[in-house]
Amino acid sequence: MITTAEQEELRRTVRALLERNPPARPAPDADPGYDETVWRLLAEQVGAFGLAVPEACGGAGGTALETHVVCEELGRTLTPVPYLGSAVLATEALLVCGAAEPLPGLADGSRVAAVAWAENGTWDPAAIRAHVEDGRLTGVKEHVLDGARADLFVVPARTRDGGLAVYLAEPSTPAVRVEPLATLDLTRPQARVTFDAAPVRLIGADGHRVLERLLAVAATAISAEQLGGGERCLEMTLDHVKTREQFGRPIGSFQAVRHRLADLYVLVESARSVSYDAAHALASGAPDLAVRAATAQAYCAEAFSAVAAETVQLHGGIGFTWEHEAHLYFKRAHSAAKLFGDAAWHRARLGPLVLGG
Missing domain, CATH: 1.10.540.10 (Acyl-CoA dehydrogenase/oxidase, N-terminal domain)
Known part of the structure; x- marks a missing residue:
């Protein structure tokens, strides 16, 4: 870093x-x-x-x-x-x-502005079916971050000829219906947004180029959140094992626990490396940004999920109760791992990206 x-x-x-x-x-x-x-x-x-x-x-x-x-x-x-x-x-x-x-x-x-992007549970541009006819947008967008508070929607949608373009839509019209979603992660509001012939304004004619850039930005940014969450989980766990005693001694003194903590440390520090590598690629306009961003999200998603799971385990009974924050990090880890494509999807993208296909 x-x-x-x-x-x-x-x-x-x-x-x-x-x-x-x-x-x-x-x-x-x-x-x-x-x-x-x-x-x-x-x-x-x-x-x-x-x-x-x-x-x-x-x-x-x-x-x-x-x-x-x-x-x-x-x-x-x-x-x-x-x-x-x-x-x-x-x-x-x-x-x-x-x-x-x-x-x-x-x-x-x-x-607040929100990007209304995902459809049918995926952020793959090929899955977009929302379409615009005569300046009117029709379609349903899912997992819209901050959708319920948005003053403006940025929406990728199909054009008349089947291409992709990006439009602006205002929520203050009966043609736009916003439904807050019940989510696993209570610290990140999401919404489903339905557009029923809603008036829109074209802002980007090359939707594929815009979404390629947005996917790299999203993957990089969420990897930073996952890094921060994993780092905090490790800190909480270290503090806990120093004071939680079993058989008259802190559980952090047991070799088996130390080995598990060492593994978590490696996961967090490796996540730091790949996450900031993607951030530097984004800041510098590196030609291999897509590869480095996909790598960051794939690795950091799984690293955070593993660290959060171990945090719950090593905290014992208190780890999965509402009295402790561990469960919130566990839920964030597993929810964030699905945002903007899961690790398997990003790894599948790496082959064509590396080979230039």
Whole structure:
């Protein structure tokens, strides 16, 4: 991992803010929601939502490495704010399409945009069936991050000739129906969005190019969250085994436990390497970005899932109760592993990507 002094200062600032304002944990029967206080503080005090937005549009004009740092810190704390969906994915989509008008509102955190992309449980562009006829969009989009709070939807859809293009849609019309979803991960709201001949505006004629870029950005950003979550799980587990006693001694003194912890450490540090490798590729415009991003998501998804599972196991009975946070990380790990394509799908992509097919 190579970061600048400014990026490390950003990390310290975000971490300190999150430590001072720990997110309220959801109750068993709660619906996924947002931490409005942290959302406001990240926007007003840190400018986190505008890191990727050009200065001319009210942002900081940063790189993918700055947003990567923030994603990692939010993943450590499972803080529910519309960052990945709005500040990363939707912002990138608007930038790639050259649609600058909504960016100032996204940069200051006052507005939320959502990319309505997945259909039939997959983010594969080939699966998209939503279509536009005469400026009207019809179709159903699933797993829309921050969809219930979105002021604007960025939607890839089929054109009349079967190609892919990217459109903007406003939710404030009866032709757009937003349904919040009950999800495994209560710290990340999702929605199903139905478009019934909804009026849209074309912003990107080459939808394949836009989605190729978005997939790399999504894979890279979620790997940062997975890294942060895995790192926090390891820290919690280390703290626990130092104080939890069995047979009159801390369980962390047993060789078998030490071996398991060493394996977790290797998983977390390896995840750090591949995640930041993808972030550097994204920031530098590397030609093999797609390969490095797919590798990062495939590895980090499985690493986080393994670390979270061991965290529950090594915490014993308390690990799977609502009194401890371990179960929240376990649920985030398994939910995030499915976002933007699972590890098997990304590994399957690597062959054609490496071979140039």
